[in-house]
Amino acid sequence: MTNVEIPTDLRNALDAELAAIPSKRLASATVALSERYRSLRPARGRLFLNSDEDVAAYAAYRMPATFAAIFSALVQLHDQWLGEPPRTLLDVGAGPGTAMWAAQTVWPALEDLLLLERDERMIAFGERLAVRANAPGLRGARWQQTDLLTRWEAEPHDLVIAGYVLNELPEERREAVIDTLWSKAAGSLVLIEPGTPAGFALIRQARQQLIAAGATVLAPCPHDRACPMLENDWCHFAQRVNRTRLHRAVKGGTLSYEDEKFSYVAVSRQARPPIDGRVLRHPQILTGRVVLELCAPEGLRSHVVTRSKNRQAFRQARDLRWGDALLPEDSE
Numbered sequence: 392m393t394n395v396e397i398p399t400d401l402r403n404a405l406d407a408e409l410a411a412i413p414s415k416r417l418a419s420a421t422v423a424l425s426e427r428y429r430s431l432r433p434a435r436g437r438l439f440l441n442s443d444e445d446v447a448a449y450a451a452y453r454m455p456a457t458f459a460a461i462f463s464a465l466v467q468l469h470d471q472w473l474g475e476p477p478r479t480l481l482d483v484g485a486g487p488g489t490a491m492w493a494a495q496t497v498w499p500a501l502e503d504l505l506l507l508e509r510d511e512r513m514i515a516f517g518e519r520l521a522v523r524a525n526a527p528g529l530r531g532a533r534w535q536q537t538d539l540l541t542r543w544e545a546e547p548h549d550l551v552i553a554g555y556v557l558n559e560l561p562e563e564r565r566e567a568v569i570d571t572l573w574s575k576a577a578g579s580l581v582l583i584e585p586g587t588p589a590g591f592a593l594i595r596q597a598r599q600q601l602i603a604a605g606a607t608v609l610a611p612c613p614h615d616r617a618c619p620m621l622e623n624d625w626c627h628f629a630q631r632v633n634r635t636r637l638h639r640a641v642k643g644g645t646l647s648y649e650d651e652k653f654s655y656v657a658v659s660r661q662a663r664p665p666i667d668g669r670v671l672r673h674p675q676i677l678t679g680r681v682v683l684e685l686c687a688p689e690g691l692r693s694h695v696v697t698r699s700k701n702r703q704a705f706r707q708a709r710d711l712r713w714g715d716a717l718l719p720e721d722s723e
């Protein structure tokens with residue numbers, strides 16, 4: 392798995408913001424947040440950010456990992472995107488602006504960015520980060536204090552992203568919010584949640600709702616049929632991310648990275664370029680063959696690529712990673 396690094400300008404901006412807070416206060420806010428985070432999820436992910444230290448702690452503790460997950464999902468969407476790249480972005484429940492930084496890394500031409508967020512401290516923090524961005528699109532992003540549970544207006548945008556937000560909404564209001572988000576997506580709507588059974592359950596339900604509303608799934612699924620995932624399993628992916636110093640101190644571990652697990656769905660109004668399957672587990676690379684666990688158009692299946700049958704397909708299969716699409720030309 393290739394490690395993801397947050398962009399240098401974002402890292403510098405984060406370092407500058409975090410340096411403004413006495414390190415002991417930041418460390419204790421981060422420990423408290425990580426405990427709340429662990430004990431509250433997956434039941435209800437509300438984080439209760441009550442102070443500037445809490446917001447900074449959230450950014451220090453979670454932003455690199457959520458950046459990595461959103462980035463990874465968007466890379467898969469990028470590979471399925473047909474036509475002009477997106478130029479406009481609507482990021483809802485934007486927090487410190489994580490999704491816009493990830494989206495701008497994938498689509499540098501993004502130029503019109505609108506971020507909706509309820510928490511004014513988050514907005515202030517995110518704006519201070521964005522001021523230090525290299526990309527003019529990020530520096531020019533507009534932030535709007537908005538509660539997604541009230542009526543809100545926004546023009547349709549090429550790309551709409553809700554990262555780690557659905558689990559913070561009351562269950563009975565989620566469907567209506569998802570409908571509204573879909574109505575604002577001129578190109579694609581991307582929903583990302585933690586890669587837990589609860590996070591996946593939200594994604595699966597949203598996927599079903601969106602397909603019923605006429606959406607096509609661009610990623611990760613190779614079809615729009617009912618999700619074939621078995622009851623005791625959940626569709627999720629993982630992105631390795633380098634830990635920050637503070638992160639390591641808080642987690643008390645020595646590892647310089649962590650694997651952020653996430654579930655996601657990206658839907659669109661355009662047709663889906665065909666793929667032969669999505670790799671759902673780390674591929675098993677054995678002597679002379681690669682075994683892939685796939686979600687394929689016909690359902691879940693194992694796919695074995697043998698060197699003796701097709702050298703080229705074998706070489707390509709050896710490079711596939713968990714989460715990648717198996718393209719028709721990669722199949723035997």
Ligand SMILES: C[S@@+](CC[C@H](N)C(=O)[O-])C[C@H]1O[C@@H](n2cnc3c(N)ncnc32)[C@H](O)[C@@H]1O
Nearest residue numbers: 457484485486489509510538539540554555559
């Ligand atoms: C876990 S954070 C995720 C932030 C960001 N999307 C990311 O991936 O890092 C969830 C964010 O959603 C915001 N949020 C929760 N409920 C909301 C609502 N009803 N309206 C607007 N924002 C909301 C929270 O304030 C918080 O900033």
